[in-house]
Amino acid sequence: MKILVPVKRVVDANVKIRVRPDGSGVELANVKMAMNPFDEIAVEEALRLKEAGKASEVVAVSIGPVKTDETIRTALAMGADRGIWVKTDEAGIEPLTVAKLLKKIVEAEGPGLVILGKQAIDDDCNQTGQMLAALLGWPQATFASKVEIGEKTIAVTREIDGGLQTLDLDLPAVLTTDLRLNEPRYASLPNIMKAKKKPIEEKPAAELGVDLAPRLQLLSTTEPAGRTAGIKVGSPAELVDHLKKAGVL
Amino acid sequence: MADHLPTLLFAEHDDASLNPVTARALTAALALGAPVHVLVVGENARPAAEAAAKLAGVAQVLLADGPAYAHRRAEPVAALGVALAGQYGAIAAPSTAFGKSVLPRIAALIDVMQVSDVVAVIAPDTFERPTYAGNAIQRVRATDATKVLTIRTAGFAPATEGGSAPIQPVDEAGAFAGSRFVGEEIATSARPELTAARIIVSGGRAIGSAENFHSVVEPLADALGAAVGASRAAVDAGYAPNDWQVGQTGKVVAPDLYVALGISGAIQHLAGMKDSKVIVAVNKDEEAPIFQVADFGLVGDLFQIVPELTAEIAKAKG
Ligand SMILES: Cc1cc2nc3c(=O)[nH]c(=O)nc-3n(C[C@H](O)[C@H](O)[C@H](O)COP(=O)(O)OP(=O)(O)OC[C@H]3O[C@@H](n4cnc5c(N)ncnc54)[C@H](O)[C@@H]3O)c2cc1C
Numbered sequence: 001m002k003i004l005v006p007v008k009r010v011v012d013a014n015v016k017i018r019v020r021p022d023g024s025g026v027e028l029a030n031v032k033m034a035m036n037p038f039d040e041i042a043v044e045e046a047l048r049l050k051e052a053g054k055a056s057e058v059v060a061v062s063i064g065p066v067k068t069d070e071t072i073r074t075a076l077a078m079g080a081d082r083g084i085w086v087k088t089d090e091a092g093i094e095p096l097t098v099a100k101l102l103k104k105i106v107e108a109e110g111p112g113l114v115i116l117g118k119q120a121i122d123d124d125c126n127q128t129g130q131m132l133a134a135l136l137g138w139p140q141a142t143f144a145s146k147v148e149i150g151e152k153t154i155a156v157t158r159e160i161d162g163g164l165q166t167l168d169l170d171l172p173a174v175l176t177t178d179l180r181l182n183e184p185r186y187a188s189l190p191n192i193m194k195a196k197k198k199p200i201e202e203k204p205a206a207e208l209g210v211d212l213a214p215r216l217q218l219l220s221t222t223e224p225a226g227r228t229a230g231i232k233v234g235s236p237a238e239l240v241d242h243l244k245k246a247g248v249l
Numbered sequence: 250m251a252d253h254l255p256t257l258l259f260a261e262h263d264d265a266s267l268n269p270v271t272a273r274a275l276t277a278a279l280a281l282g283a284p285v286h287v288l289v290v291g292e293n294a295r296p297a298a299e300a301a302a303k304l305a306g307v308a309q310v311l312l313a314d315g316p317a318y319a320h321r322r323a324e325p326v327a328a329l330g331v332a333l334a335g336q337y338g339a340i341a342a343p344s345t346a347f348g349k350s351v352l353p354r355i356a357a358l359i360d361v362m363q364v365s366d367v368v369a370v371i372a373p374d375t376f377e378r379p380t381y382a383g384n385a386i387q388r389v390r391a392t393d394a395t396k397v398l399t400i401r402t403a404g405f406a407p408a409t410e411g412g413s414a415p416i417q418p419v420d421e422a423g424a425f426a427g428s429r430f431v432g433e434e435i436a437t438s439a440r441p442e443l444t445a446a447r448i449i450v451s452g453g454r455a456i457g458s459a460e461n462f463h464s465v466v467e468p469l470a471d472a473l474g475a476a477v478g479a480s481r482a483a484v485d486a487g488y489a490p491n492d493w494q495v496g497q498t499g500k501v502v503a504p505d506l507y508v509a510l511g512i513s514g515a516i517q518h519l520a521g522m523k524d525s526k527v528i529v530a531v532n533k534d535e536e537a538p539i540f541q542v543a544d545f546g547l548v549g550d551l552f553q554i555v556p557e558l559t560a561e562i563a564k565a566k567g
Pocket residue numbers: 013037038121452453454455479480481482483494495496497498499500510511512513514515516517518521531532533534537549550551552
């Protein structure tokens with residue numbers, strides 16, 4: 001069974017982003033980029049399934065403009081076998097469009113499982129996996145924290161409000177990862193060298209027959225109303241006085 | 250014309266009772282300006298439908314009740330949403346694990362780009378939503394005829410009771426055989442639920458163990474009548490269950506009072522709580538970023554401060 005892992009290039013989780021003063025968006029020039037952390041977890045899970053003999057090949061796919069191949073290379077350095085780069089002119093392709101493009105890749109590759117991150121930490125949409133599952137007519141399990149694969153089915157434990165839920169899905173299926181599914185490995189130096197020789201197939205998005213036009217018009221991007229630091233209090237008793245005055249007790 | 254069609258709001262519930270986030274999402278749905286129909290999907294879910302019918306402003310409750318909808322698996326629920334979609338100008342749900350799983354599935358099937366985590370309704374087609382862990386707020390206009398929205402409920406006041414909407418049964422939209430419910434581990438607690446609580450006490454990595462959550466964090470929460478939350482680090486370490494996680498990728502809360510114990514204040518944590526009315530932080534590091542958002546800070550060892558604070562609260566409440 002082949003596993004397809006879509007990965008997204010995003011601003012590194014440790015970077016404090018800046019909103020452009022003219023409201024046109026977030027400053028992306030000279031900002032450190034990285035693979036979306038949830039996608040690292042997805043790559044890791046796919047690799048573990050392969051190492052356990054449950055999968056034959058792990059294919060990383062990413063959709064984006066120049067330098068998107070760096071993120072695919074990261075997946076290859078972790079251990080993915082090959083990459084597919086769906087090239088676009090710009091970043092910020094909407095999840096619905098991404099799902100449609102991924103559907104084309106799924107139709108061409110025929111994976112038995114697609115594992116995605118539950119959300120990208122830039123747009124925070126939390127949509128792509130569910131949309132892809134819908135377009136394929138496949139079952140889905142979002143927010144996976146444990147995966148057990150069988151012959152024709154996969155049991156997935158999900159993090160839901162209030163606790164955990166386990167679903168059994170027929171394969172092929174779509175999973176999205178939550179934080180506690182695994183701890184992704186770091187790529188070792190030899191594997192980073194090896195990854196340079198692994199193939200990345202390039203496909204222009206425009207040739208996949210999907211309308212790339214956005215459906216959401218971005219009117220403005222602004223900084224949220226900030227909070228200012230308050231005061232330090234000397235003792236628990238003093239704190240309780242303040243809380244009483246603030247009317248929150 | 251879609252503007253004149255009613256809005257369909259998915260209720261968040263567990264069949265037996267309606268989750269309070271529904272009343273908050275209703276406020277957002279009503280802001281669209283069209284009549285709101287609340288859809289209750291489940292098995293033996295009439296009690297939840299009756300509770301939804303009592304919310305002021307609801308024009309109609311739709312009850313889809315049957316074994317196909319047990320545990321609200323995303324596939325059959327989305328199929329129902331798609332079957333109903335043509336009659337609605339907007340389809341909305343609270344941004345819960347359920348809403349997040351189901352709505353994008355519906356959106357894709359009706360070829361609509363969803364607007365996730367709406368925090369403000371500017372116009373029936375224009376919304377604000379947070380990106381980058383809440384550090385950049387986007388204002389977007391949705392150009393699809395039908396709007397599909399998940400609502401970040403923390404920012405909307407709950408609709409009040411006092412309604413008496415009719416409850417209309419709806420037919421099943423067809424079964425889905427590709428997935429099966431196996432089991433659930435849902436914690437039951439006498440404490441308020443995180444997303445509905447007026448006060449939250451959260452513990453971080455510094456709490457050190459699950460036992461310390463019980464012996465240090467929970468007594469303070471109980472003295473305050475608060476819900477208990479946690480940072481990702483505390484959940485990852487197994488000190489607290491996953492559904493306590495507050496943050497960018499956990500629950501987003503905005504209580505009257507948020508007390509952060511031994512939490513450093515990483516942007517991903519702040520994303521889940523910085524809209525709280527009053528924030529208190531206890532941390533031994535006076536440079537901890539959490540103090541930049543805290544109204545009241547106590548610098549020191551939480552294992553010494555928290556029991557004292559618990560006693561002071563108990564005294565104040567007498
Ligand atoms: C993709 C992604 C998603 C994430 N999502 C979330 C999320 O949803 N929610 C979340 O919380 N985090 C999230 N994180 C993690 C986040 O970046 C931080 O790592 C995490 O919030 C840190 O938790 P903490 O503050 O408990 O631990 P630490 O950062 O280790 O802080 C512990 C604090 O305790 C203080 N301390 C230690 N001992 C004592 C003592 N005895 N008394 C008083 N104070 C003490 C220390 O001074 C320190 O400030 C995410 C990260 C990533 C990459």
